Every structure is written in structure tokens, then in C-alpha cells.
Amino acid sequence: MIEFRNVSKVYNNGTEALHNINLKVEKGEFVFIVGSSGAGKSTFLKLITCEERPNEGQVLIDGQDISHIRKGKIPYVRRKMGLVFQDFRLIDHMTVYDNVAFAMRVVGASPKAIKKRVPYILGLVGLQHKAKHYPTEMSGGERQRVGLARALVNNPSMIIADEPTGNIDPALSYEIVDLLSAINERGTTVLMVTHEHSLVKHFHKRIIQIHSGEIVADTAAISKEQQAAAQAVATQETVAVDREAIRRAKEARAKADADAQPYATKEFTAPQNNDQANG
Numbered sequence: 413m414i415e416f417r418n419v420s421k422v423y424n425n426g427t428e429a430l431h432n433i434n435l436k437v438e439k440g441e442f443v444f445i446v447g448s449s450g451a452g453k454s455t456f457l458k459l460i461t462c463e464e465r466p467n468e469g470q471v472l473i474d475g476q477d478i479s480h481i482r483k484g485k486i487p488y489v490r491r492k493m494g495l496v497f498q499d500f501r502l503i504d505h506m507t508v509y510d511n512v513a514f515a516m517r518v519v520g521a522s523p524k525a526i527k528k529r530v531p532y533i534l535g536l537v538g539l540q541h542k543a544k545h546y547p548t549e550m551s552g553g554e555r556q557r558v559g560l561a562r563a564l565v566n567n568p569s570m571i572i573a574d575e576p577t578g579n580i581d582p583a584l585s586y587e588i589v590d591l592l593s594a595i596n597e598r599g600t601t602v603l604m605v606t607h608e609h610s611l612v613k614h615f616h617k618r619i620i621q622i623h624s625g626e627i628v629a630d631t632a633a634i635s636k637e638q639q640a641a642a643q644a645v646a647t648q649e650t651v652a653v654d655r656e657a658i659r660r661a662k663e664a665r666a667k668a669d670a671d672a673q674p675y676a677t678k679e680f681t682a683p684q685n686n687d688q689a690n691g
């Protein structure tokens with residue numbers, strides 16, 4: 413579980429990137445983080461990965477306050493996380509297999525464990541047949557699947573992805589988010605920053621919108637009871653759910669959809685067309 417308590421981040425040059433952020437992401441959630449360029453999205457992720465520290469407040473991972481954690485302890489926190497980057501960050505002179513195996517070697521996995529695990533993970537992302545290829549011989553979508561395999565190989569409890577589809581063909585972006593969804597369904601928490609409103613519209617996930625360092629929308633702002641009832645409605649498991657709860661759930665779902673709607677329309681703008689969209 414990830415929790416932000418009154419978190420603010422000011423960079424050394426005086427830029428306040430985040431202001432008084434409060435939120436919880438429960439284990440197993442899938443969250444899109446959206447917002448215009450400079451809103452504070454990457455800073456938000458960097459506070460989770462301990463790349464940056466907050467000036468105020470606390471960031472908790474599974475109940476552990478990591479805001480002032482000692483440098484030597486950071487690798488232990490990061491082992492809970494699989495990181496996926498916009499620019500893939502693969503090692504070009506290593507094969508796909510070795511790129512993924514390398515992530516296991518650095519945490520001290522045995523050769524036997526590596527030999528067993530890497531082919532399994534490559535199978536999971538549909539790349540077992542490309543194990544001997546080099547990243548430079550692959551498409552952007554395939555490279556990002558290698559990036560996902562590397563992020564997953566040490567069995568993290570969460571995937572932190574900063575614009576993972578930013579450098580790939582829009583059609584292939586869906587494949588990547590499909591894969592992230594499948595991974596999420598197996599219990600891994602997913603946090604994904606994106607500028608692609610079509611993805612956010614297509615995949616019905618929790619959406620957190622950051623604007624000028626503050627959370628201005630969060631579609632999870634419905635009660636647990638309403639979420640459970642909404643789920644029951646969606647799966648027709650209505651036996652134990654009373655009619656009033658169902659009605660409230662439907663209302664909550666409609667409100668959540670309405671809240672999510674701006675992301676599918678002109679109000680949610682990618683940074684490259686900000687001027688156009690705002691003008």
C-alpha cells in the first residue's frame with residue numbers, strides 16, 4: 413500500500429512541484445496519473461521510488477515511512493517495485509534474455525533461479541521467441557515488453573511506470589496497457605503516468621489528476637461500500653446486496669464515469685498540444 417500524508421516537494425531552485433498531497437493507493441489497484449506537463453506527475457513517482465524526498469509530510473510504503481530513509485536502505489524498498497520507463501532503458505549490447513536476467517543477477521539470484529524464471533517471464537510478455545534478439549532489432553512495443561519483463565522478473569508488489577507508452581506507436585500502446593492490466597489482475601499494484609487520453613478512456617481504472625502540484629480529481633473518491641456494491645452490480649452478484657446499496661452504487665458509478673469523462677475529451681490535453689487546446 414502507498415500512502416501520502418500532507419506531502420509537499422520543493423526543488424532546490426524553489427519550484428514547488430507538489431503541494432500538500434494526501435492519498436492512499438491500496439494493494440492491487442491500477443491507477444492512471446494524468447495532468448499537463450510540469451504538473452508534478454514524475455515528482456510524485458520519484459517520491460515513491462526514493463529518487464526524491466519530500467520537504468514536508470510522509471510517504472509510506474506498506475506502512476513504512478520512507479521520507480527520511482537511510483540511503484543504504486533504499487534498495488530494499490525498491491525491490492518491492494518494478495520500474496518501467498518511457499525510454500525503455502535497455503542495455504543495447506545484451507540480448508533480450510540477458511537484459512531480463514541481469515535484473516535478477518544484481519539482486520543476487522542463483523543461476524538456477526534465473527534459468528527457470530527468465531523464460532517464464534518472457535513467455536508472460538509474449539517474447540519467448542525473441543530471447544536471443546538485441547533491443548536494437550526490435551520495435552518500440554517489443555522493447556517496452558522487454559522493459560516490462562525486466563520490471564516483473566523479481567516479482568515486485570508494484571509496477572511504477574512513467575509514460576511507458578510515450579515512445580511507441582499508439583496502436584501498440586493498448587498492448588502494453590493490456591499487459592499491465594493482466595499483471596494487475598494477478599495482484600500487482602500498477603501506477604502509470606500517461607498523457608494518452610484515449611488509453612485512460614479505454615481502460616476503466618482509477619484516475620488521479622494532478623494540476624500545479626495538487627490533486628484536482630480522483631475517481632476513487634467513492635466509498636468502499638459503494639465500490640463493493642458497484643462491483644456486485646457489475647458481476648450480478650447481487651444476492652447479499654440490498655436495493656438501496658445498488659441504487660447508491662449505480663449513482664456512484666455514474667458520478668465516477670462523469671468525473672472520468674474530461675480525460676476523454678478536450679479538458680485533458682497532452683503537453684505537445686497544450687497551446688492549441690488551451691487557445
Ligand SMILES: Nc1ncnc2c1ncn2[C@@H]1O[C@H](COP(=O)(O)OP(=O)(O)OP(=O)(O)O)[C@@H](O)[C@H]1O
Pocket residue numbers: 423424425427428429447448449450451452453454455456683
Ligand atoms: N530536478 C528538478 N529541479 C528543479 N525543478 C524541477 C526538477 N524536476 C522537476 N522540476 C519542476 O517541478 C515541476 C514538476 O515537474 P514534474 O517533472 O514532476 O512534472 P510532470 O507532470 O511529470 O511533467 P511532464 O509531463 O512534462 O513530464 C515542474 O515545474 C518542473 O520544472
